[in-house]
Amino acid sequence: MSTEVNPIMNNLIEKMDIRLTYQRKIILNTLIENVGKHLSANEIYTLIKDKENIIGMATIYRTIDMLLKKGVVIKHDFGDSAAKYEIEIENTRNHHHLICKKCGKVIEASGLIKDDFYERLLEEKGFQCTDYKLKIFGYCDKCRVSAKAN
Amino acid sequence: MSTEVNPIMNNLIEKMDIRLTYQRKIILNTLIENVGKHLSANEIYTLIKDKENIIGMATIYRTIDMLLKKGVVIKHDFGDSAAKYEIEIENTRNHHHLICKKCGKVIEASGLIKDDFYERLLEEKGFQCTDYKLKIFGYCDKCRVSAKAN
DNA sequence: TTATGTGCAAAATGTTTGCTCCCCA
DNA sequence: TGGGGAGCAAACATTTTGCACATAA
Numbered sequence: 190m191s192t193e194v195n196p197i198m199n200n201l202i203e204k205m206d207i208r209l210t211y212q213r214k215i216i217l218n219t220l221i222e223n224v225g226k227h228l229s230a231n232e233i234y235t236l237i238k239d240k241e242n243i244i245g246m247a248t249i250y251r252t253i254d255m256l257l258k259k260g261v262v263i264k265h266d267f268g269d270s271a272a273k274y275e276i277e278i279e280n281t282r283n284h285h286h287l288i289c290k291k292c293g294k295v296i297e298a299s300g301l302i303k304d305d306f307y308e309r310l311l312e313e314k315g316f317q318c319t320d321y322k323l324k325i326f327g328y329c330d331k332c333r334v335s336a337k338a339n
Numbered sequence: 340m341s342t343e344v345n346p347i348m349n350n351l352i353e354k355m356d357i358r359l360t361y362q363r364k365i366i367l368n369t370l371i372e373n374v375g376k377h378l379s380a381n382e383i384y385t386l387i388k389d390k391e392n393i394i395g396m397a398t399i400y401r402t403i404d405m406l407l408k409k410g411v412v413i414k415h416d417f418g419d420s421a422a423k424y425e426i427e428i429e430n431t432r433n434h435h436h437l438i439c440k441k442c443g444k445v446i447e448a449s450g451l452i453k454d455d456f457y458e459r460l461l462e463e464k465g466f467q468c469t470d471y472k473l474k475i476f477g478y479c480d481k482c483r484v485s486a487k488a489n
Numbered sequence: 490t491t492a493t494g495t496g497c498a499a500a501a502t503g504t505t506t507g508c509t510c511c512c513c514a
Numbered sequence: 515t516g517g518g519g520a521g522c523a524a525a526c527a528t529t530t531t532g533c534a535c536a537t538a539a
Contacts, residue, residue, distance in 0.1 A: 208512095208518065209513075210519060211513095211520095213519090245520060246504090246522095247504090247520075247521070247522080247523095248519080248520055248521070250503095251519080252519095264418075266416035268414075270503070270529085271502080271504095287466045289466075290469070296464060298460070298463075301452060301459070302452060302453065302473075303452065303453055309451070310437065310448070310451075310477075313448075314437060314446060314480070315479070316478070316479055316480065317477045317483050318476070319478070320475075321475040322473070323472070324472045325466070325468050325470075326468070326469055326471060327466055327468040329466055330464070330466065333466075333467050358492095359539095360494060360495080360537075361495095380528080381528085395495065395497070396497095396528095396529090397496070397497080397530080398495055398496075400528095401494080401530090420503095420504080420528070422528085
């Protein structure tokens with residue numbers, strides 16, 4: 190049942206030190222069940238509604254906002270209007286995204302950034318990096334053959 | 340005067356093969372005068388209005404859309420609601436952005452990606468990269484001292 | 490001349506906010 | 515039981531669209 194407090198969630202909640210409401214449990218569970226996926230606020234809303242639980246859209250935005258500030262959720266902006274959210278457990282962190290300009294598919298990748306880049310940023314720019322996002326645009330395997338930007 | 344067709348613009352227009360209207364000239368000129376800056380549609384609108392030329396917001400969006408498809412303009416999504424646009428002359432291409440989570444400042448950087456990454460993507464993933472964006476979040480020099488994510 | 494571009498206003502979309510009532514701690 | 519949280523609807527901001535008119539080629 191969707192409000193069961195599993196170990197992963199327990200862990201998160203402890204870390205965050207927040208008031209645990211029915212709605213937050215459902216939202217967290219939905220995000221956990223979809224680790225690695227990129228969900229829009231509306232997709233989260235629909236997933237929850239499909240389990241016969243209805244919660245307000247505003248609650249979703251407010252909860253996600255809080256989760257973002259707690260660093261539990263990551264926000265993505267791919268080209269398509271609505272922002273996408275993804276829970277960050279262990280190291281879904283700092284992965285990269287290959288975005289196909291033809292079919293829109295998003296593929297994961299990693300290890301493309303120079304290893305010393307945290308240090309270099311701090312030394313050269315005085316910038317303390319906490320997090321980064323690398324989005325790579327181009328054509329996926331399937332689309333490559335027929336592809337030509339319009 | 341803002342609709343003068345300078346060499347840079349001439350070059351762009353030839354490349355694009357489009358119908359050259361008064362509005363497109365102004366928009367292109369505004370973008371050229373602001374190379375390296377990140378302008379929202381509304382900022383472009385205001386800049387043009389300030390020169391005593393009024394053109395429709397819809398025209399700005401439609402023109403930018405076209406310029407995006409022609410590869411003349413880049414679109415950025417930093418955290419703040421409105422998308423930002425920037426003309427791409429020579430190599431404003433593939434630079435990186437350091438985004439301060441405290442004051443919102445955007446600093447440019449480059450050279451943080453492994454040199455062979457185009458080749459690796461193609462070999463390992465069958466993905467043909469045409470373009471990429473690296474956004475790095477953290478704290479700038481000034482904000483670093485007092486910074487602590489809230 | 491005529492296909493294409495423009496302006497305007499209206500609509501669509503995504504997100505935020507005010508306020509009242511509710512419920513976790 | 516008190517203060518933070520939820521729901522609802524309205525507000526907001528940004529972007530898109532339909533249609534009549536204007537204009538570059």
